[in-house]
Amino acid sequence: MANRSLREHLADSLLVGDGAMATYMFQQGISLGQCQEELVLRNPAFVAQIHQAYYQAGARMIETNTFAANRERLTRYGLDSKVVRINREAVKVARDAVGDDAFIVGAIGSICAGRVIDYDEEEYRDMYEEQATALLSAGVDGILLETFLDLKEILIAVKTIRSLTDLPIIAQMSMLEVGRTRDAYTLTEAFQQLADQGVDGVGINCRLGPMEILRSLEKTVIPESLIISAFPNAGRLGIDDGKIRYKSFPEYFGETAPLLIEQGVRLIGGCCGTTPEHIRQISQALEGKKPVLRKNPEPKQLEIIVPEITETKPPKSSVVEQVKKKRTIICELDPPKDLDIRQFLTGAHRLSQAGIDLLTMADNSLATARMSNIALGAILKSQLGIEPLIHVACRDRNLLGQQSHLMGLHALGIDQILIITGDPTRMGDLPGASSIYDVTSFELIRMVKRLNQGISFSGKHLKKKAHFVVGTAFNPHVQKLEAAVNRLQKKIEAGADFVMTQPVYDEESIDNIYEATKDLGVPVFIGIMPLTGYRNAVFLHNEVPGIKIPKAILNRMEKHTDKQLGRAEGVAIARGLLDIAMEKFQGIYLMTPFSYWRMTEELTKYIREQDQSRLAVEA
Template identity: 65%
Template structure:
């Protein structure tokens, strides 16, 4: 653009109007949902060109390319990963045709993580950013704008990958879930200084929040000298109005707020989701003839280090106790009805027998049961037993998961087992949705984030949680080495102990010990007594993750009722004697609410402990 100063100079000296939303505006015009806007640069370039033209005519002085999601990872969802370079080049060409000598063209690079759980490969993301930026630069943009980064860590990686490729200006915008802070817990003051250090010419805010919330955030932020400020707010918050999801802010309101953003020293003002050419027209009118306002940073009070309070646990957790002595966890699932009288009696007897924790599954086999959080709290209060509740990835979205964990913390239930959860189609409500916002690795990491006093969204909490997190391990697989590698990933994610699926023979005990002996966390070996021959047949042939050896199957053959349960207990005692040669952690699973079976097995363990201790004392 020979008739205008280069973009860096224009941003440093002037006050510029950016453009508005691309994708949401296209959808408002009737583009089918499910079509990725970036691909339209190839299939319908006339549509993209028309949007750019409308924004130019509305007064936009900077046009962003239609490339927010034009990276390999996102395009792969549509089978377009082989067209990364072509989509980016064509998008630049479209914007350039419209801009001519009237506007600058900046290449838009969006966050790849884009609001998902922050679990990503640095090496892969670096390659993706480098690939997209290279295509945009080759096509001839005037600069680059990095947008909608919730996490400063990911934005830093993008800057590190892109800055060495060009001397053109790079603007870097974060998006906030909480006003004034990134999802990974950094204040905007920290984030802006960090972005400048890593090569950003400009920094700012875009998406998620409206103009007033962005203004509020900037009022409390120290902006480094020389850093160009930008703001691309949404048209307010998205809400349901008359049966439709809409953005509330009118174009007139948007223009009014543009003047307020200018007072904060913002040099580039445009719009993000929900904005239209009419919003940008009002911004351009509001800023017409005005000069930029020098940034006047607030004088922030000296911050005292605020350390989230940690409540001290009065009793050792199972993960702590098992390192010193034999520790018994008994699974006793919540009832499927509303009567808890029998359940509480069983919990009381298990506690009297000497269990260290009663663990309650989270709607096991996708079958509806009483809330394990509510029942665990009642058990703790009325029997004194220590509850250890399971949490599945299946039943709650991330909002519900954090809320559930916060509730457990408030109730003093701080020992949990994180599991994936059986799919709903196998349960008693097969039409229910399986959520699975995250997998078990992600959820373990996020629980540990709560232990650091940081919410899932990155918001500091006034207290640190104190969850001890267990993870599940199924040794009854054909390729146990692959299962162990998966288990090691759970340990890396932050698991504190392991609970295995039940095993039914001595050889399996030894094998589990051998493959887990080098893990840095304790293992609780699973044992579930059989209740009948039919029960053994079902477990072996129909229940995933369980194998019953032939000798055990023959021992149970023909047995039923109390006689079968006695045989199941005796078999389990033999397994326990073998297990105690290798493991201090025992995980007993109560079948069909037959708690007397696991109570007797717990007494067997405690009796053996006493005999072993007496033998040691007599030798001394």
């Protein structure tokens, strides 16, 4: 074997790879908090012992201990200056640890590593080039790309590395579900694109056990020229006797290895949870066996993982369509902080009668616990015929909860939402609660748009397409408005369909917002919130993020110590602002302060009266 290249060997022979590195290290006492890749510098003998254990178990392809030895990951440990050294040393440690009959491949893992995709492709190319160059210069026999959830990222790696070498490249995808990548490609599509970029082999590793990988291969068409690899996990991770363990025993790997070979697999090893004993069972099971010619499934067998998605269109009554035709009013009314919804429903009904187009409800605004806006939205829509616009904050739900929440909104027919970051929980009435923030508002907008394509956050096809109309918030009260608009533009590029601004309190701000946003290409709803009194104005100006109130307005409010007169003055100021805003904006966003819906009811009637008067004059 020593006289043959890796490519030549795999052309007519089976090859047993090694097993898990990280999980096996942890079993041997390495702390989870350590950088396992750095061990080739700090404790090379320990790494060598693991390579030797797999070699003695029958592995004849050994991976370097470099899965995460890229600049992005090593920077977390302050090791960014050691990228080249770690990769080069890892090759030497592996080469010296095993016999001459073993191939050494440079292991390169996903930089994204399961996180939501939001990265600079050029930076990723640079990082893949840096790592691969170090591995190649140290003398590897090939490159193994592994644990890539997204086709987009692995294609970046392949294109970059293929330009550096003619050595074999084997590209392994990892899946959250059988037969499909996270970014919604079938394995058939993914493997074809990888073949087009010049890889020698394709395969599956991590997350799935032997049987799930087998099922995936059975449903996949693989180009004839490609080597097929399989590196399954030791089953799914579970809890056994209070400890986290992988379920599959070594003997199971020995039983399933021949089944994988029957699917045309030529390179087989193990991933998370596997040990030298798993590899020994594979090696023994394959002893004396020859490669099997791959037989691809018939096209009809692929239908189960390529579901047809019915085309649907956003509702014609969406806020984006409405504002193109007429003045459109979105009015915000916060859900109650208690269990009594009578006043809320009364206010919503009166606002609807006054002429609002949509009622929008915050998602625990100011991080204060309130009744679920999805529940109230369902009541408004089904019982009162009021169209709800639901705020969705990044703060309170992890990705699992966010998708479930959005799927529930879809089921209820609530398709118009405003995505916001959400105030940190330490600001609210439960400061000990956790702020989740799995994703940013940018990322969540993109992910909601994936639902509109019929694709879940994990890449799963959902059989139907959602039709969410997505709004985004805009804070104009910043020192550099241009920078804020640039950020807003990025949200629109991510998929935002309309914009709702923070409340403004002076003519100059309205003019500036109009000039800055008029060419964005999406409707902008200018925010107006009446002040309830002088203390309210001072509080908003000094303590609420994103709101600034001019000195002249503060002076006007200071003159009114009576609460009723203070509210009347607040409404008068808001009417004046509306006169200016209506000259420039078709969309108006009225915010109800402290659930004083009578104030926004009066302003809604004022807007409708002014529009009617204007139409009468034009007629």
